[in-house]
Amino acid sequence: MKRLLFTTILLNGLFLALLLPHYPGMPWVAAEALLLCGLFALLPGGVGKRAGAVAVGSLYGLLAFFALSDLLVRESIGRPFNLYLEFDVAGSVFDLMQSNLGTTLSVILIVMVLASFVGLAVCVGRLLVQVGQGVPHRTATATTTLGLVALVVASLPQPFVGLSAARTAAQQVELAMDTHRSTVSFRQHLEDNPEAVQSxxxxxxxxxxxxLGFIESYGISxxxxxxxxxxxxxxxxxxxxxxxxxxxxxxxxxxxxxxxxxxxxxxxxxxxxxxxxxxxxxxxxxxxxxxxxxxxxxxxxxxxxxxxxxxxxxxxxxxxxxxxxxxxxxxxxxxxxxxxxxxxxxxxxxxxxxxxxxxxxxxxxxxxxxxxxxxxxxxxxxxxxxxxxxxxxxxxxxxxxxxxxxxxxxxxxxxxxxxxxxxxxxxxxxxxxxxxxxxxxxxxxxxxxxxxxxxxxxxxxxxxxxxxxxxxxxxxxxxxxxxxxxxxxxxxxxxxxxxxxxxxxxxxxxxxxxxxxxxxxxxxxxxxxxxxxxxxxxx
CATH class of the missing domain: 3.40.720.10 (Alkaline Phosphatase, subunit A)
Incomplete structure (x- = not known):
């Protein structure tokens, strides 16, 4: 029972951390964390449970990368992290790091960051594998039920219970769709104005x-x-x-x-x-x-x-x-x-x-x-x-x-x-x-x-x-x-x-x-x- 409570509290904190870019508008309870703890407490030990834990842990590590990237991108260029766009500017980011920190330190920093996300993935996976040990079936069932209720409550307009992993993933999907529509519209705009293609x-x-002199970062502020x-x-x-x-x-x-x-x-x-x-x-x-x-x-x-x-x-x-x-x-x-x-x-x-x-x-x-x-x-x-x-x-x-x-x-x-x-x-x-x-x-x-x-x-x-x-x-x-x-x-x-x-x-x-x-x-x-x-x- 104590193991289940400890795991639930720890996973709740880890999942809420995915919403740090939206601070202070963060809920107190991450519905997915509660439901996962209940489900994995019900699952019998074995290969299937371990495979599921690895999958969930890997997904969490990826979403944690999205969350941290979102924080950094918002602070540096004032917009959300958009996976649909960022691949094209990754080289420029590394060049900036390299010129300010040097190649060796930049590489070490990148390796450390990636290692930290792998560590988070492993941590979440291990927690889920071990969550059912010594937990009565009745308690696991109650936790799962509570998690399902939390999912329903999270869909209602209230500030206490929310979806963290789903919200982080959905943001990237929505941004990708919006960006795709925008670029299609822009391409069409250029194609629809052939008479304008003359100086x-x-x-x-x-x-x-x-x-024309561009003064770097010379904004109205x-x-x-x-x-x-x-x-x-x-x-x-x-x-x-x-x-x-x-x-x-x-x-x-x-x-x-x-x-x-x-x-x-x-x-x-x-x-x-x-x-x-x-x-x-x-x-x-x-x-x-x-x-x-x-x-x-x-x-x-x-x-x-x-x-x-x-x-x-x-x-x-x-x-x-x-x-x-x-x-x-x-x-x-x-x-x-x-x-x-x-x-x-x-x-x-x-x-x-x-x-x-x-x-x-x-x-x-x-x-x-x-x-x-x-x-x-x-x-x-x-x-x-x-x-x-x-x-x-x-x-x-x-x-x-x-x-x-x-x-x-x-x-x-x-x-x-x-x-x-x-x-x-x-x-x-x-x-x-x-x-x-x-x-x-x-x-x-x-x-x-x-x-x-x-x-x-x-x-x-x-x-x-x-x-x-x-x-x-x-x-x-x-x-x-x-x-x-x-x-x-x-x-x-x-x-x-x-x-x-x-x-x-x-x-x-x-x-x-x-x-x-x-x-x-x-x-x-x-x-x-x-x-x-x-x-x-x-x-």
Whole structure:
């Protein structure tokens, strides 16, 4: 009797642990645990009982993996764990671990985690095998009956008894079905708009360098959250003054990103394409289509199209699918300075190299997508900005910060200190971008600085807006006027205003509206009238 009671309590706790991602909305009793204890107490010992226990234990280990993954994914990128999607990003997760923890520690950590799930599976199996020893048949029958009653009660709207294993498994099934329907709809949308598979020249930008700088994790929380606004809002005020002193103008607004905390490429593609792309499957479908992007638009306008991707460390076939004239990545940017944990090179080097090796070496307008990664997790170390840009050269000037700062594994033991480093890294990224603009933006330049997504929920909180901040900078104010107009069309932008500070109380339009907005305001009227490139999908 005591064995049955102990096993029931222990299994109840183990099964309730599957619902930790839904804390504090967890029941007190897991109906499946109660029923399993009763059923296995009734079963006679033997091969059949052991086989059943192994099956249940293995299933529990798998569901426990789902539950832990759900917790981690919710905290890192602000959405539930979705087995239908995660296989495609597992490699990126390992790359992030490897760059911050090293290969050996990453492998050891993965092996330990997997071993823990195997251990849980074995534990549950052993408990079920032993549960019937010395238990009277009447007691086992009563426990089974109680378990059946608990199943019925769990189906009723009450907070005390629930289904844990079934709920965890059902969540994955529902997510898989929803994701499948979504991707089928997205594929059909692209197929149903064949007339849209043509680029849209932006003739009004025909003599203008268009630079699209994605600042990693530069979300609206960096100014609306008091923990970060105390540092970032003064930085924006200084940014505004510095640009004004240099004869530059700036407008600022907000756009809603399709992602949070990671998978930056989905945000990049959404903005470039004018389509709402929030899953890896949609991304792959889009790449396989002939749907054009801003890259095609500006290539047909006469621009040299370039991608500057310092975070890319290996072959990037997706980049070739976008159709850039040239792609530069970490191994082709001549950097001789130190790696900074995940960050292959600091933003100041990226800006300096881009100006020297790209803009100053072409005799035609440039469209460049520049990935700025100094504000990428783990946010350590945070470098100072060098006053003498001419001294940057091949990056050896940054060697003095080799091994600077503490190890990420040490920093991330203290969430509050992680948040402080996040704010400092965004401050650095804005400072460097401002200094670049002061030196190299003129009336033939349109510089768009935008966040790719909000930082992880650990930084922003669970219910933060997914908006990012967007700055548009030029010495020619006429290039900025369309952004502050009252464009209420379905593909318009709203909420932009002069200055470096976004509005705090007005949510931004979807990132997918950016490309149609440029079509509307920077194409010639005769061409704009032909736009049939479907309104952006806003899921």
């Amino acid at each position: 849209q020249p932006l003739q009004k930008l025909g003599e203008t360098d268009v630079i 960096s100014v609306t959250d008091p923990r970060y606004g105390a540092l970032i809002r003064p930085r924006l005020a200084q940014m505004e003054q510095t640009l004004a002193d240099a004869g530059l103008h700036i407008v600022t607004g907000r756009l809603r990103s399709p992602v949070q905390g990671g998978q930056s490429w989905l945000a990049h593609t959404t903005l470039l394409s004018g389509q709402w792309i929030d899953t890896q499957l949609d991304y792959e479908i889009f790449l396989a289509s002939d749907y054009p992007t801003l890259i095609d638009d500006l290539a047909n306008t006469g621009h040299d199209t370039v991608a500057v991707m310092p975070a890319i460390t290996r072959d990037w076939p997706e980049g070739r699918a976008f159709g850039y004239n040239r792609i530069y990545q970490s191994t082709t940017m001549d950097y001789r300075g130190p790696a900074l944990n995940w960050v292959t090179m600091p933003d100041q080097y990226t800006w300096s190299w881009f100006q020297r090796q790209v803009r100053e070496r072409v005799d035609k307008p440039v469209f460049a997508e520049v990935a700025l990664i100094s504000s990428h997790a783990p946010w350590v170390p945070v470098l100072p900005v060098l006053d003498d840009w001419d001294s940057i050269g091949d990056g050896e000037a940054f060697n003095r910060w080799k091994d600077a700062g503490e190890a990420p594994a040490s920093l991330w033991k203290d969430p509050e200190r992680v948040r402080q480093h996040y704010a400092r890294s965004v401050d650095y990224a804005l400072n460097v971008a401002t200094e670049y603009a002061k030196r190299h933006v003129d009336n033939k330049t349109l510089l768009v600085l935008t966040g790719d997504h909000q930082a992880a929920p650990l930084i922003t909180g669970d219910d933060a807006s997914r908006d990012v901040i967007v700055h548009v900078i030029s010495a020619d104010p006429d290039l900025l006027v369309p952004f502050v107009g009252n464009d209420t069309s379905p593909d318009g932008l709203h909420g932009f205003r002069w200055g470096a500070h976004p509005q705090n109380d007005l949510e931004g339009p979807a990132m997918a509206r950016f490309r149609p907005f440029l079509h509307r305001h920077f194409s010639l009227p005769s061409v704009s009238a032909k736009i049939s490139a479907s309104n952006p999908i806003e899921k």
